[in-house]
Amino acid sequence: MMSETWNEQLRQTLHSYEEGLLRQVADKLCKPRNHWPVGELIDRCLAAVSNPAVVDRRLKELDEPSRCLLSLIGHSRQPRWQVGNLVEMSIALGTRDGLQPVRSLFEAGLLYPELAERTHLKQFDQWLAKDNSLWAYVYPAAGNRSLALDSNLPKCPGGQSLSGSAKERVHEADGLEWPLRLAVLWQQVAGCPLRRTQQRDFFKRDLERLRSDPLLAGPPADHLGELPDPGLLAVALALSQGLIQDKDGELLAGAFPPAWQEGLPALLASLWTALLHLDTWNVHHGWQPREIHGNPCPGAYLLALLLLVNLPQERWARPDEVSQWVINRHPYWRSAERSNPARSRAPALPRSNSPTEALSRFLLGLAYQLRFLQAAKGPHGDWLVRLSPMGRWILGMADQPPSLTNYPQTLLVQPNLEILVYRQGLTPDLIGRLSRFATWKTLGAACTLQLEPDTVYRALESGDSFESIVQTLERHSMKPMPAPVVEALRTWSNKRDRISVYPAASLFEFASAADLQEAIARGLPAVRLGEKLAAVADESSIDFRHFRLVGTRDYVLPPEKCVEIEPDGVTLSIDLVRSDLLLETELARFAELVPGGDVNGRRRYRLTPETVVAGREQGLNVSLLENWFWHRSGQPLTSAARLLLTGPESPPAELRRQLVLHVASEEIADGLEQWPATRGLIQERLGPTAILVLEENVPALEERLQTLGIKLQVEEDSTANKE
Numbered sequence: 001m002m003s004e005t006w007n008e009q010l011r012q013t014l015h016s017y018e019e020g021l022l023r024q025v026a027d028k029l030c031k032p033r034n035h036w037p038v039g040e041l042i043d044r045c046l047a048a049v050s051n052p053a054v055v056d057r058r059l060k061e062l063d064e065p066s067r068c069l070l071s072l073i074g075h076s077r078q079p080r081w082q083v084g085n086l087v088e089m090s091i092a093l094g095t096r097d098g099l100q101p102v103r104s105l106f107e108a109g110l111l112y113p114e115l116a117e118r119t120h121l122k123q124f125d126q127w128l129a130k131d132n133s134l135w136a137y138v139y140p141a142a143g144n145r146s147l148a149l150d151s152n153l154p155k156c157p158g159g160q161s162l163s164g165s166a167k168e169r170v171h172e173a174d175g176l177e178w179p180l181r182l183a184v185l186w187q188q189v190a191g192c193p194l195r196r197t198q199q200r201d202f203f204k205r206d207l208e209r210l211r212s213d214p215l216l217a218g219p220p221a222d223h224l225g226e227l228p229d230p231g232l233l234a235v236a237l238a239l240s241q242g243l244i245q246d247k248d249g250e251l252l253a254g255a256f257p258p259a260w261q262e263g264l265p266a267l268l269a270s271l272w273t274a275l276l277h278l279d280t281w282n283v284h285h286g287w288q289p290r291e292i293h294g295n296p297c298p299g300a301y302l303l304a305l306l307l308l309v310n311l312p313q314e315r316w317a318r319p320d321e322v323s324q325w326v327i328n329r330h331p332y333w334r335s336a337e338r339s340n341p342a343r344s345r346a347p348a349l350p351r352s353n354s355p356t357e358a359l360s361r362f363l364l365g366l367a368y369q370l371r372f373l374q375a376a377k378g379p380h381g382d383w384l385v386r387l388s389p390m391g392r393w394i395l396g397m398a399d400q401p402p403s404l405t406n407y408p409q410t411l412l413v414q415p416n417l418e419i420l421v422y423r424q425g426l427t428p429d430l431i432g433r434l435s436r437f438a439t440w441k442t443l444g445a446a447c448t449l450q451l452e453p454d455t456v457y458r459a460l461e462s463g464d465s466f467e468s469i470v471q472t473l474e475r476h477s478m479k480p481m482p483a484p485v486v487e488a489l490r491t492w493s494n495k496r497d498r499i500s501v502y503p504a505a506s507l508f509e510f511a512s513a514a515d516l517q518e519a520i521a522r523g524l525p526a527v528r529l530g531e532k533l534a535a536v537a538d539e540s541s542i543d544f545r546h547f548r549l550v551g552t553r554d555y556v557l558p559p560e561k562c563v564e565i566e567p568d569g570v571t572l573s574i575d576l577v578r579s580d581l582l583l584e585t586e587l588a589r590f591a592e593l594v595p596g597g598d599v600n601g602r603r604r605y606r607l608t609p610e611t612v613v614a615g616r617e618q619g620l621n622v623s624l625l626e627n628w629f630w631h632r633s634g635q636p637l638t639s640a641a642r643l644l645l646t647g648p649e650s651p652p653a654e655l656r657r658q659l660v661l662h663v664a665s666e667e668i669a670d671g672l673e674q675w676p677a678t679r680g681l682i683q684e685r686l687g688p689t690a691i692l693v694l695e696e697n698v699p700a701l702e703e704r705l706q707t708l709g710i711k712l713q714v715e716e717d718s719t720a721n722k723e
Contacts, residue, residue: 029109065101074146156311158321175371183435190253201289225364228286240274256432265401296332316384323359417451466493563633569640570607590615
């Protein structure tokens with residue numbers, strides 16, 4: 001399926017080439033001997049890039065910078081790259097013109113531009129000159145063949161050996177830290193969705209929640225380096241994986257991707273390729289909700305890891321020396337050092353957050369936790385690193401991932417419904433299954449979860465059953481399940497099984513609980529839903545002669561206009577005959593009920609600063625409130641309501657003391673405003689006979705008026721003489 005997707009994308013790209021450009025590319029890629037029609041020429045190009053022997057011959061024909069760049073793409077496992085990153089990596093490897101290898105790979109048919117629909121590409125240079133946010137891709141089959149090419153990376157700087165005692169204390173993470181954090185985030189989003197603003201950021205409450213949550217933002221158990229905004233990094237990774245999904249600005253829980261069932265190596269490889277495409281988080285500044293172009297971090301991550309490939313066996317490198325090598329040669333930071341920081345596209349960083357230190361944090365704080373690196377203490381007590389077997393496989397230096405020890409029995413279920421899980425037996429698949437029906441409480445060498453009714457109900461609603469939950473726990477438990485736990489799970493499951501789902505129903509809202517009770521006593525075949533609500537599955541069984549219907553509502557139709565806005569702009573009068581059951585739920589978000597009860601079949605609500613502030617914290621904005629007013633009242637949002645919502649975002653109001661000159665007639669005011677001698681002394685015309693004058697201009701104005709024969713009378717300030 002994946003191969004078919006890439007074939008279709010490549011076919012569309014080649015169709016976007018104008019015939020002259022297509023034949024130029026085909027001459028180098030498949031070397032046709034005849035003048036084939038365009039359709040057949042595209043088929044032959046597709047066959048060429050899928051043929052290992054043909055691709056190997058074309059790779060040998062490339063110049064060295066182009067081969068090196070293609071090798072970097074192959075080792076990254078990510079076939080899609082921003083063109084800017086490719087140029088930067090090529091320059092970092094010593095190529096003076098970083099664009100030349102990109103252009104050569106385009107012309108050779110081994111790299112392809114991502115083009116918008118209905119694009120007709122005539123020349124590659126014309127497309128490359130557009131902007132800095134262009135993307136290109138390598139056909140995966142060709143990218144895999146490039147793994148045998150030399151990346152032209154030098155010997156890793158700072159290689160050193162360990163003493164005998166240090167060799168015995170090599171640290172290697174289990175690679176489960178970020179899968180666990182993503183599972184915690186998935187649970188939290190499933191329980192309470194996150195809301196984003198139009199600027200792609202989060203509302204204050206959600207942002208503080210992500211930055212302060214101990215499971216998402218706390219340090220890992222095996223902690224070597226700090227990362228900025230780890231909770232928001234989890235959000236960015238989860239979005240890229242589809243674990244959570246953005247639905248019109250609301251983040252909702254999705255399904256666990258297939259990589260979680262394929263084992264830890266497959267999941268870590270998926271997280272690595274996702275990391276190279278993150279545009280809302282980077283190791284320098286942490287969370288950056290506004291999409292930025294020219295992010296150098298993906299290329300720097302890849303260069304830093306590939307530099308460790310050339311580390312001799314049994315040798316180790318200092319992270320800051322590896323980072324410094326990348327920073328010194330990367331054009332993004334080199335240009336920043338040579339130019340004025342205010343004009344450079346690289347932001348000026350404080351010394352404690354220098355690019356070298358930030359990239360070192362990537363190695364110790366993220367690459368290590370993803371199990372790409374091993375770490376050990378050097379002779380001076382500082383951390384040294386080298387690639388782990390998992391890291392070598394991730395970068396294409398090994399055909400198979402390292403074998404991992406499996407401990408199927410890895411948890412204990414306590415009678416108090418707590419689950420104790422030892423990490424050495426966890427797998428991504430087990431993490432996902434446990435996350436569906438138990439809440440993560442702690443993450444450490446031994447993790448704890450709690451079985452709760454809400455989580456079990458959620459699991460049952462998503463397709464699990466009592467039997468599947470018990471089977472998962474018994475299969476991985478080191479001891480038999482306590483009987484009280486089994487009974488609790490059975491009780492919760494039975495309660496959920498008693499829930500009835502009606503494909504259609506009639507909802508009755510009674511004026512009081514007594515009226516509902518009387519209707520049921522008279523034979524209404526209804527199920528009580530609340531104090532005044534009841535549902536009837538079959539409308540034909542209702543004898544409507546026994547009811548006095550105040551109003552009816554079909555919820556399939558658009559909302560009824562049942563709200564009248566009173567003159568103050570914040571009091572809403574509800575017509576109870578035309579309203580529906582959803583209206584009061586909507587009003588509760590931003591208004592409060594006016595005491596006094598229902599009068600003449602109407603109920604009144606009022607917007608207040610407090611209710612609007614509460615609504616804003618829950619995601620209410622001007623657009624949503626305008627839409628509500630229009631659909632419910634048929635009128636636009638009132639000025640008073642808009643003031644309550646947008647007042648905190650408005651600039652400060654200014655109260656100024658000013659003088660107003662009142663003249664006898666409009667003609668005199670026109671003359672003063674037109675006459676050059678007085679025109680410059682007037683600040684603003686307020687009305688037909690009122691003119692605004694600055695206090696410092698009064699003496700000059702009085703002199704000009706005297707020349708005209710007009711006396712100036714000054715009204716005394718009645719408050720000036722008050723003590």
